[in-house]
Amino acid sequence: MIDLPRHNAHFCAEHLQQLCRRQMAKAVDDFDMLSMEDRILVAVSGGKDSLAIWDMLVEAGYRADGLYIGLGIGEYSTDSGGYVRRFAEQRGLTLQVIDLRDDYGYDIPTASRATGRVPCSACGLSKRRLFDRAALQGGYDVVVTGHNLDDEAAVLFGNTLRWDIEYLARQLPVLPAANGFPKKVKPLIRLTEREMAAWCLVRGIDYVVEECPIAAGNKHLAYKESLNAIEARSPGAKSAFYLGFLDRMAPLLAGYSAAAAGQLNSCERCGEPTTGDICAFCRLVEKAAVHDPVPVEMVLSKRARKAYS
Numbered sequence: 001m002i003d004l005p006r007h008n009a010h011f012c013a014e015h016l017q018q019l020c021r022r023q024m025a026k027a028v029d030d031f032d033m034l035s036m037e038d039r040i041l042v043a044v045s046g047g048k049d050s051l052a053i054w055d056m057l058v059e060a061g062y063r064a065d066g067l068y069i070g071l072g073i074g075e076y077s078t079d080s081g082g083y084v085r086r087f088a089e090q091r092g093l094t095l096q097v098i099d100l101r102d103d104y105g106y107d108i109p110t111a112s113r114a115t116g117r118v119p120c121s122a123c124g125l126s127k128r129r130l131f132d133r134a135a136l137q138g139g140y141d142v143v144v145t146g147h148n149l150d151d152e153a154a155v156l157f158g159n160t161l162r163w164d165i166e167y168l169a170r171q172l173p174v175l176p177a178a179n180g181f182p183k184k185v186k187p188l189i190r191l192t193e194r195e196m197a198a199w200c201l202v203r204g205i206d207y208v209v210e211e212c213p214i215a216a217g218n219k220h221l222a223y224k225e226s227l228n229a230i231e232a233r234s235p236g237a238k239s240a241f242y243l244g245f246l247d248r249m250a251p252l253l254a255g256y257s258a259a260a261a262g263q264l265n266s267c268e269r270c271g272e273p274t275t276g277d278i279c280a281f282c283r284l285v286e287k288a289a290v291h292d293p294v295p296v297e298m299v300l301s302k303r304a305r306k307a308y309s
């Protein structure tokens with residue numbers, strides 16, 4: 001039995017699965033995310049959310065392959081890659097693997113040090129670009145990510161605290177294919193972390209439980225903790241905050257997101273879309289690939305180092 005206060009009910013394994021299937025189907029329908037004919041590429045990290053959404057999509061009859069990117073973040077990456085490979089092997093699913101060090105000559109700690117970007121910025125840029133590239137080159141119709149309600153509510157909370165209108169305007173569960181970018185969707189926006197952990201438990205999915213060591217002490221986790229404290233006092237507040245935003249606020253911001261899209265050029269090196277001459281990813285690879293490898297401990301914040309040791 002799992003207790004879900006926001007639904008004011010306890011769920012057995014069968015009803016929990018029904019709840020998850022229904023909520024995923026509602027998100028997919030409401031936002032026209034996927035069709036049964038689509039070839040889907042799931043961005044998998046080895047954590048519960050991405051493995052759960054891959055499992056849910058395959059179970060629902062969708063044609064979904066996985067893509068895992070080895071980020072070179074110490075033991076965390078070694079472990080998470082193992083979980084993804086075992087998941088795919090056990091179920092006979094197609095998994096593509098990109099290893100930043102082997103395939104591009106760098107890893108995230110080194111890219112962070114070489115470019116002066118915070119590690120999550122170097123990581124986000126690398127992941128976005130490589131998922132987009134793999135989807136377009138592999139002929140996929142859509143990229144699925146495992147962002148859940150807790151993730152999206154925390155991002156919304158941060159964007160709202162800063163009144164970052166451009167980010168708010170782009171914080172949508174579907175980004176249509178445009179300007180050389182593939183379509184991207186988030187079918188787990190109606191489901192929480194707790195529900196995804198429960199899905200994995202009842203479906204026998206092993207996943208990497210540790211967070212990325214670089215995440216320790218970051219703002220995103222602090223926003224999650226704040227929202228959890230509000231949710232504990234007022235069950236349902238988190239979904240009202242995020243789903244209410246999508247329903248009532250996002251339509252008002254639609255003009256901003258169209259204005260922010262702007263005109264893009266083709267990168268002189270890779271040909272992919274960029275606002276300048278050479279895209280940010282090519283510039284990152286150029287600097288990071290010639291830099292001496294940097295161990296993950298060197299790029300952890302003080303708080304993260306404490307949690308890691």
Ligand code: Q46
Nearest residue numbers: 119120123124212214215
């Ligand atoms: S962005 Fe940052 Fe995550 Fe990359 S460096 Fe770790 S915490 S894995 S989703």
Ligand code: ZN
Nearest residue numbers: 267270279282
């Ligand atoms: Zn480029």
